Amino acid sequence: MSQSILTPDQVAKLGNLDVIARLVVEGFLVGLHRSPYHGFSVEFAEYRQYIPGEPATNIDWRVFGKSDRYYTKIYAEETNLRATILVDASSSMSFKSDENTTSKIEYARLLAASLTYLLLKQNDAVGLELVSDKQLASVPARAVRKQLFQVLKELDYIPEPKSTTSIGPVLHKVAEKLPRRGLIILLSDLMDDPDEIMSGLKHFRYRGHEVVIFHLLNPQEIEFDYRGEARFEDLETGNNMKIDPTHLRTSYREKFEQWRTGLREECRGLKIDFVDMTVDTPFDRALMAYLRKRARMR
């Protein structure tokens, strides 16, 4: 079942990234994470040929004794980063511009699965919270292998969204429930009252969490490149209005961009990472962009 979500190719791409060191430096590791090489749970990963100039302390002399070659040991470092992925499963997330494209909720599922896989591969604890106007599912953060399957199972069973987006109050609930000082990864289109969302996010920050928001949008929501008169129906409220998009395009874009900029600015003020994503953004680029950004925040 998980194979339908997370393909081996994607896993391989993520696996080649050197993400662990960066996460450690950013201080999300609790306790011994001050130094990446002095954690209390260091696991051997592989051998690498010694490069002259490196400290000699890492040379594995036993191997030298057997093979007469210098090798150094590479350790995979274990962290206790507690990450919780919040996936917005409200009605607006089911929007897709046409039948062949991915909806925002589908994209969020894939991205959440990818992130879970990545984080578990780093031995980090990963949890999942599916929210709309209420908490739909909750998987507490754990760093065990089978956690992946637990998360993927919940992601597979996201119910057909029927609710309006009102994640603000739910964010408060989640913030109360989660232990302090973790990483919150929010996958949402944030189509809710900006004040309520910000209020929830502030609660996370107050509880010592680092927050990353993957702002998921469909390119059509940004460009509004529809042609011809049509009756537009709101996925959340069911309201509809008959308009000619060509007449409103410019004005819509202005309003929309104004809203996005407002969100971005407020998040910057709260020291929250805000990553613009669209459903056609490749996963690897999305994740790498995020991780690089984290690295720059060091």
Added chain:
Amino acid sequence: MPFTFLNPMMLFAALGAAVPLILHLINMRKTKRVFFSSLHFLEEAQVNRSRSIGLRRLLLLLLRMLAIILLALAAAAPRLPGLSDNTTGKYSLLVLLDSSASMQTVEEGETRFSYACTTAADICRTLPNDSEIQVLTLSSTVNEFFAGWVTAGESSADAILQLTPTDGSANLPAAFKQCRKWVEQAENHPVDILLVSDMQFSLSDSTILKEAVKELDIRTLNAITIKSEPADGAVLSVGLPLRAVVPDQPVTITAMVSPAVKGQKYRLELDGSLKAQAVATVAPGVAQQLAFPITAPKAGSHKGLIASDSDRLRADDSRPFVLEVCKSINLLLIHGQDYGTAGRGGWRYLETALGGDLFNVTALPSDKVAAGDIATADLVALVDPDPLGRQILTELEKVTTRGGSLLLLLGDTNRLSYYQNTLLKTLGQECELVPVARSEQGRENLTVNNYGPVFTDLPEAALEVLEASIWRRYIDVKNSDATFEMEFGSGSPAMLSWSQNSGQIILLPFNLNNAENDIEANAMFPVLMQRIAATLAVGNSSDSIRNAGEIVTFPLAEIAGSASVLLEPIVNDKPLISMPVNLRWQNGIGILDAGIVDQAGFCWFVAGTDTLGVVPVTVPSSESRNPLLSKAEFQKLATDAGFERVSTLSVNETGFISGLSGREMAPWILLLCVITLLFEGYLARRA
């Protein structure tokens, strides 16, 4: 029909305009449904836009429909018909060619009349084969140029070019009246009427024009205007002495002029020689009265001319007149018997007052007067006459018929009934003569009411002397419609005047008494009587000048043998024209009738080698004074008169020829279509 179409079937393509309408309606019904994440931003963007968008869409629809209709219209190749256009092929064109005096105005080297003839001839040549044409020249009278409808073509066009203008004024109602007859006789119907004119019309009464148009069963009028600015420099009228003039008497002749330039010189000529000059000091186009003081020449009729250097219209630069100078006035004084009672014998005061060079008074008692005495007198005065015989009364009536005048002094209270019921009735005055009661016979002052010819140019001091005189009245005149020239203080008339036939009668309803302090003792009495007599005996009258286009007549005291008229034009380069005259009788007076004279000049009535008299004929002042109607003014005039469709073209405007022969409209419609499409594109892009 305003348009003709080369491909009328293409007009059905205009039904294609329904296509955008249908598409619009279909689109309105079939709207696709789009699920969208949130309408929040759309709602914000939608504010204030929906209404303007709706209007714009409607405008777009209309523009698209208009473009299709215009395309269909252009494909049908419409053509605006010209004045010489018709759709049936055969054609009857009735040309009304203005030949009035103002058409002689020179415009860029050619007269307006010449332009009019050329235009009419051009139209005649361009008419379709087998078309017929008739030309009516439009002046004071309307004359047909061809004997009947003639075939249009080169020969009739050449004939039109031979037309000459007159000195009369254009009589539009008469022209339309004439049109009716020719329309009925036309072979092809409907007949088109084409008026070629400078649009200067004298229309004193628009109802006459309406009546004339009403009789015509044509409601379309085509007109070609030929004009620029009105010509100035005209002599509009001549004012002759109001009282009889004797040789060597200083007289002033006045003229109303409208100069072309400030400081324009005007001259007065008598019998061909310059007598006086005057300079106009007003701005061009403004009327001014000029005075020409001269000394009266020897007795007789003198032809005079007030003239100026010619401007663009020579015809109205000279105005002829005839100055009559009499050797003396033969006055016949008819009085009642003297029988010594009060009120009798006063006629002698009049005889005395009229003594002098001017008057030659013959006094006769009523019973001694013969009809011949009255016929040979220049002026007849009746002073308290006894009852007159029927023959004498008839003779007195004849005096007024031939333009003579009578002076009546009636104060005998014993004869009031006769005067009221017989004498005054015969002379056209229905009034009541009432004796004034003795208690009311106080002396009264006079007031001059009407400063007519008798009192004109009387010095103020003389008037004061006259009005200070004290007058005893015995008769009051009531219920009279005559003009009160002078009044007593009580308001009853002291001097009345009225017209009878073509003569003038003055009544003084009082006695000439030998009473001290009465009127006869007033210093002004002789002057007053002389003035009254001279006014009545006047041979000069501005009314004697006839306008070109009017009937010219001359009254005869005796029957002449065979008479004729020689018209001497004012403009020297025109030849002398001889015209026959008819003798007709009017109220027992022989009248020599030269008929309508449509050229300005002097009409010499001659019999054999004798000159009977001369009548000046002039260009009607309306030809100089009336404004030239603009296109819009003419259109309004014609529409008010009853024409439903009036097309007007100016001969000197660009596009005249295309207007005459019609105009292809397709290029213009296509241009309009392109503009429509460009606008549609612009709106669609903005939408």
